[in-house]
Amino acid sequence: EVQLVESGGGLVQPGGSLRLSCAASGFTFSTYDMHWVRQGKGKGLEWVSGISTTGDTFYLGSVKGRFTTSRENAKNSLYLQMNSLRAEDTAVYYCARGGDGWDYWGQGTLVTVSS
Amino acid sequence: QSVLTQPPSASGTPGQRVTISCSGSSSNIGSNYVYWYQQLPGTAPKLLIYSNNQRPSGVPDRFSGSKSGTSASLAISGLRSEDEADYYCATWDDSLSGWVFGGGTKLTVL
Numbered sequence: 001e002v003q004l005v006e007s008g009g010g011l012v013q014p015g016g017s018l019r020l021s022c023a024a025s026g027f028t029f030s031t032y033d034m035h036w037v038r039q040g041k042g043k044g045l046e047w048v049s050g051i052s053t054t055g056d057t058f059y060l061g062s063v064k065g066r067f068t069t070s071r072e073n074a075k076n077s078l079y080l081q082m083n084s085l086r087a088e089d090t091a092v093y094y095c096a097r098g099g100d101g102w103d104y105w106g107q108g109t110l111v112t113v114s115s
Numbered sequence: 116q117s118v119l120t121q122p123p124s125a126s127g128t129p130g131q132r133v134t135i136s137c138s139g140s141s142s143n144i145g146s147n148y149v150y151w152y153q154q155l156p157g158t159a160p161k162l163l164i165y166s167n168n169q170r171p172s173g174v175p176d177r178f179s180g181s182k183s184g185t186s187a188s189l190a191i192s193g194l195r196s197e198d199e200a201d202y203y204c205a206t207w208d209d210s211l212s213g214w215v216f217g218g219g220t221k222l223t224v225l
Contacts, residue, residue, distance in 0.1 A: 045203050047214035060213055101150045101165035
């Protein structure tokens with residue numbers, strides 16, 4: 001059974017940093033692109049970042065230079081390092097498996113940026 | 116302001132057919148596949164349609180997708196109460212070099 005489990009969310013002050021993790025199981029992690037998608041409270045979905053099987057990364061314009069996505073295939077894990085956090089980054093962050101659409105999603109982890 | 120435009124709401128009665136539109140441009144829908152996601156209240160999104168009109172296994176054939184030019188549509192026939200959810204379209208945008216979503220459509224089953 002495919003499972004994606006996010007962790008690392010929490011409360012952080014503006015300008016602070018947080019590292020999210022996504023633990024994958026039930027499939028060959030190294031052969032899939034992976035993505036981060038976020039959703040503010042009562043808001044729509046917003047793609048944040050993606051990483052290919054070869055490690056190429058892509059980012060939403062507003063997070064470029066602040067967020068870094070990486071993967072560790074040996075640990076079946078996806079990461080999102082978030083620096084210089086802003087109030088507008090407050091959201092539930094989901095990791096999702098790529099391919100023909102994002103066919104599996106985690107349950108999400110809440111990031112709150114507030115003083 | 117989302118790159119893709121969806122109506123904020125749609126509604127129908129049980130058994131009816133409803134369609135949800137998604138409008139974009141030549142740099143996104145016009146040149147890439149469209150995907151549709153269903154998000155039930157309090158849950159993670161679920162892939163409903165991929166590559167414009169393909170259904171993942173397990174998705175009922177009541178759900179169908181289509182694309183024409185720079186617009187796409189999701190049709191739901193034989194509407195059921197459990198279809199009440201938010202629906203999002205998504206695609207790659209060549210100009211932005213990133214994935215973009217529509218603002219979402221809240222479907223109410225009356």
